Amino acid sequence: MQAPPLTLPAGAVRQARAQGSIRHLPVNLFASVMGLSGLALAWRLAHGSLGAPALIGEVIGALALGVFVLLALGYGVKAARHPEAVRAEFAHPVSGNFFGTIAISILLLSAVIAPYGAAAARTVWTAGLLLTLGLGLVVVSRLLRGGTDDAHMVPAWIIPGVASLDIPVTGGQMPMAWAGEVNLLAAGVGTVLALVLLTLIVKRLAQHAPLAPLMTPSLMILVAPFAVGFLAYTNLVGEVDRFAALLFYFALFMFVVLAPRVFRRSVPFSPGWWAISFPMAALANAALKYAQSRPTWPLWAIATLLLAGLSVALAVLAVRTVRIALDGRLLAG
Incomplete structure (x- = not known):
């Protein structure tokens, strides 16, 4: 009897290559x-x-810094080996908005490393603000170009606007003489962008078909403009006033509205689930800051619960992401 061939069928070879390709990061x-x-x-x-x-x-x-370095190296390899895939991702009306997550990551890491090196934090923050404002220009240019399909007006569109709001969130204490004006510029751009895009997105959600199941976690992004807006506003004015309270309470209201729609067993896991992480983190930070300004036990209880929920949610996401990375599904085509 003749031995079976040692080579795999062509279809199996293509599938194996697709599963292991950095192209799909x-x-x-x-x-x-x-x-x-x-x-x-x-x-x-x-x-x-x-x-x-x-x-x-x-x-x-x-850990956040280590994950950023790992992802930056991985995406750098993707850009070098598959530049057409990166261009297609950037040009896509939905996934292109997620490039704002790179800019926000850089801004937030500047705050993370600030206690360990003021000069490094200033450099990282400056790089983050330049990237953020550049992405803001791209988003507005795309929007004014016209022809955008209503189906593409999804919560991810808010990310570049929220990115601009993160400039004063992380740069409120920057000592450069020009930082104050840049923070005001970013707050103005981020506020108007977030409001305009939020209006378009809510219109699409109200009048068109629900989001696809894999995009359901991105609904939590609707919390971000108000939670991040609270943090940016209080950094700019230097206090938690009544307008700041309105922003915080509406962010909390939106979280209560959206959580039952997002946290459902019927929503399959994918890397898109990480879209819940920063809105929840912004709300937890806002709740802690608000409780500090008005120290009553209900506010401390809310802040503690949000911090605990955020910690558990990110731990679950981390474990499940590592699991799909190890079994090859993360980089599957």
């Missing part, structure tokens, strides 16, 4: 750095206000 994985950085900053706030161990925030911050 999704840019939206940078949302994991946003979430981890936000979690690190939240635990730092909890250390100062609730007496949480300082080590927790610093370890998570180091």
Whole structure:
């Protein structure tokens, strides 16, 4: 009897190559750095206000930095080997917005590393703001070009606007003479962009078919403009006033509305689930900061619950992401 051939069928070879290709590394994985950085900053706030161990925030911050380096190297390899795939991802009306997660990650990491090196933090923040403002120009240019399909107006469109708001969130204490004006510029751009895009997105969600199941977690992004807006506004004015309170409470309201729609067993896991991480992190940071300004037990309870929920959610996401990375599904075509 003749031995079977040792070569795989052509279809199997193509499938194996697709599963292992860096070409399929999704840019939206940078949302994991946003979430981890936000979690690190939240635990730092909890250390100062609730007496949480300082080590927790610093370890998570180091993890966020390590994940960013790993993803940056991976996406750099993708750009070098498959530049057409990166161009297609950037030009896509939905996935292109997730390039804003790279800019936000850089801005947040500047705050993470600030206690360890002021000069490094200034350099990283400056790089992040230039990238963020550049992406803002691209988004507005695409929007004014016209012809955008309503089906493409999804929550991810808010990311570049929220990115601009993260400039004053992370740069409120930057000592450069020009930083104050840049923070005001970014706050103006981010506020108007977020409001305009939010209006278009809510219109699409109300009048058209629901989002596809894999995009359901991105609904949580609708919390971000208000939670990040709270953090940016309080950094700019230097206090938590009544307008800041309105932003915080509406962010909390949106979270309560959206959580039952997002956290459902019927929603399959994918890297897109990391879209929940930064909005929840921003809300947890806002809740801790608001509770510090109005120290009552209900507000501390809300802040503690949000921090605990965020920590559990990111731990689950990290474990499940590592699992699909190890079995090859993360880079599958």
